[in-house]
Amino acid sequence: MCGRFALTEPSARLKEFLDVVEVEEFPPRYNIAPTQPILIVVAGERQQAGSNLPERKAMLVRWGFTPSWVKDPREFPLLINARAETAIGKASFRxxxxxxxxxxxxxxxxxWRRPPKGAKEKSQAYWIRPRKGSLVAFAGLMETWSSADGSEVDTGAILTTAANGAIGRIHDRMPVVIRQEDFSRWLDCKTQEPRDVADLFAAVEDDFFEAVPVSDRVNKVANTDPDIQSRVEEAAPLPPPKAKLADDDDGQLSLL
Structure with missing residues (x-):
């Protein structure tokens, strides 16, 4: 699951990391929540100069995927995540x-690490960041929803996979990470079918991320300051790493 994330790097760094034509300036965002606009990258229509690869384009979409066939989004569940392993078979994401x-x-x-039912222990929030480098790219899906009056809304969801051993101590799902060398293959929907990119759905190695315990201030959307990422004392220590967990939920978000 991925119900909150952050993007705090300047546009120049994003442009370099993503190799996009342009990225507009925007302030650091420390607590991005569902229904808010999120920055995404898509394959553009034009080819890169001196290459047969398409240019990449950065744009904003609403975080909360709405399939094109939905008549009334108010009567449709908020899809902020999609299970990478089964998305191709789901009508919403196919x-x-x-x-x-x-x-x-x-x-x-x-x-968030949730205590067992009946336990007195409180939920513990974690800020999970790459150990090497300050930026990461998650796999996602996009859809443009059109209303009856002709207005359009671009929407998106983040793909998740079964957690690796380290993140599995906190939650059984984690975002799918696409490495820089795989950006073009993932974005290439013309020659790369879903089965051709399925190998990218594997969870990153256990030491890719580090988990920093943080306060429950992150639970409140209005809290958007850098202090929500400050380390706090854990309510209880994390258990030892365990093997990759079974993939047995329906992929829908249970909000905080």
Missing amino acids: AAMRHRRILVPATGFYE
């Missing part, structure tokens, strides 16, 4: 998996 794969840049994400 078309986007084939035709509208995207990158979602981030500097990290937040996750």
Whole structure:
């Protein structure tokens, strides 16, 4: 699951990391929440100079995927995540998996370790960031929803996979990370079918991320200052790493 994330790098750094034509300036965002606009990258129509690869384009979409066939989004669940392993077989995501794969840049994400039912222990929030480098790109899907009056809304979701051993101590799902060398292959929906990029869905190695315990201030959307990423004392220590967990939920978000 990925229910909150952050993007705090300047546009110049994003442009270099993503190799996009242009990225507009925007302030650091420390607590990005569902329904808010998020920055994404898509394959453009024009080819890069001196290459047969398409240019990459950065744009904003609403975080909360709405399939094109939905008549009233108010009566449709908020899809902020899609299970990478089964998205191609789901009516909501099938078309986007084939035709509208995207990158979602981030500097990290937040996750919550929930205590067992009946336990007195409180939930513990974690700020999960790459150990090496300050930027990461999550796999995502995009869809443009059109209303009856002709207005359009671009929407997106982040793909998740079964957690690796380290993140599995906190939650059984984690975002799919696309490495820089795989950006073009993931975004290429013309020659790369979903089965051709399925190998990218594997969870990153256990030491890719580090998990920093943070306060429950991140639970509140209004808290958007850097202090929400400050380390706090854990309510209880994390258990030892465990093997990759079974993939047995339905991929829908249970909000905070």
